[in-house]
Amino acid sequence: MASHPIGVFDSGYGGLTVFKSIASLLPQYDYIYLGDNARAPYGNRSFDTVHQYTLGCVEWFFKMGCPLVILACNTASAKALRTIQQQDLPRIAPDKRVLGVIRPTAEIIGKYTQSGSVAVLGTKGTVNSDSYKLEINKFFPEINVYQKACPMWVPLVEYGEYQSEGADYFVKKYLDELHSGATNIDTILLACTHYPLLADKIKKYLPHGINIVSQGPIVADSLADYLARHTEIEHQLTKTGSKHFYTTDDTADFDNHASVFFGEKVQSEYVHLKG
Ligand code: DGL
Numbered sequence: 001m002a003s004h005p006i007g008v009f010d011s012g013y014g015g016l017t018v019f020k021s022i023a024s025l026l027p028q029y030d031y032i033y034l035g036d037n038a039r040a041p042y043g044n045r046s047f048d049t050v051h052q053y054t055l056g057c058v059e060w061f062f063k064m065g066c067p068l069v070i071l072a073c074n075t076a077s078a079k080a081l082r083t084i085q086q087q088d089l090p091r092i093a094p095d096k097r098v099l100g101v102i103r104p105t106a107e108i109i110g111k112y113t114q115s116g117s118v119a120v121l122g123t124k125g126t127v128n129s130d131s132y133k134l135e136i137n138k139f140f141p142e143i144n145v146y147q148k149a150c151p152m153w154v155p156l157v158e159y160g161e162y163q164s165e166g167a168d169y170f171v172k173k174y175l176d177e178l179h180s181g182a183t184n185i186d187t188i189l190l191a192c193t194h195y196p197l198l199a200d201k202i203k204k205y206l207p208h209g210i211n212i213v214s215q216g217p218i219v220a221d222s223l224a225d226y227l228a229r230h231t232e233i234e235h236q237l238t239k240t241g242s243k244h245f246y247t248t249d250d251t252a253d254f255d256n257h258a259s260v261f262f263g264e265k266v267q268s269e270y271v272h273l274k275g
Helices: 016-025 047-063 074-079 081-092 102-109 124-129 131-139 153-158 165-180 195-204 216-229 251-262
Strands: 006-010 031-035 068-071 097-099 117-122 144-149 187-190 211-214 243-247 268-270
Touching: 006 016, 006 047, 016 031, 016 216, 016 251, 031 047, 047 068, 047 074, 047 081, 074 081, 074 102, 074 117, 074 124, 074 131, 081 097, 102 131, 102 187, 102 216, 117 124, 117 131, 117 165, 124 131, 124 144, 131 144, 144 165, 153 165, 153 195, 165 195, 187 195, 195 211, 211 216, 243 251, 251 268
Parallel strands: 006 031, 006 068, 031 243, 068 097, 117 144, 117 187, 187 211, 243 268
Antiparallel strands: none
């Protein structure tokens, strides 16, 4: 029988933090995960480049039989999703769906804040796109959204330095910078796939009582809700509970890192993408 899995995409390993929550809430579906490690990180790349790379990966998922693809990468969600949904899908695959991580998070973030001031921490690309500010204010116009790019955090996690003193330095530095330009924040959104691995250190340098919100559980709940409402997509999905992992770069390297992000042993296969 042909497999019709849910595709989960990230520029690299980080999306595994989101995939982990999805697979634990919805274990019945088949999944394939693709990390575009050969071209990661996406965080500092232009709109055009992120769109071109992400679209190439989305087309690969479609060839693999996925009716639905989740962009678990914030940068890809911020810089490529809208163009893919509005321009590419009607042309290349009108019956397939691609969803991101920004909207589900924006829809719910207002429920965490009492003070009405929220900080969004992400890559330069995510912050400069203003996507979170725009989406959050669509749902919660009264909320003040402060944004802070934390460009050193992804490399610290990528290189396995997220428990080091260097990580303490850069966590404190960006949080101090955030607080010097913002007041009354009671909620911090980790709007990057890698940041949940720094959550303990982030907590250490924040005043007591601030909510730290990771996206995995939010995106998983939102996907469950989407599938309940879109039976035309849900009915196409195969349900044998399988999980397959692919990377555009070295598989041994992927497997080593992936187990940290995913919390269990991962065995990946190589996929060659042009471009
Ligand atoms: N996955 C990216 C994100 O969530 C972080 C890594 C990258 O810059 O590619 O924004």
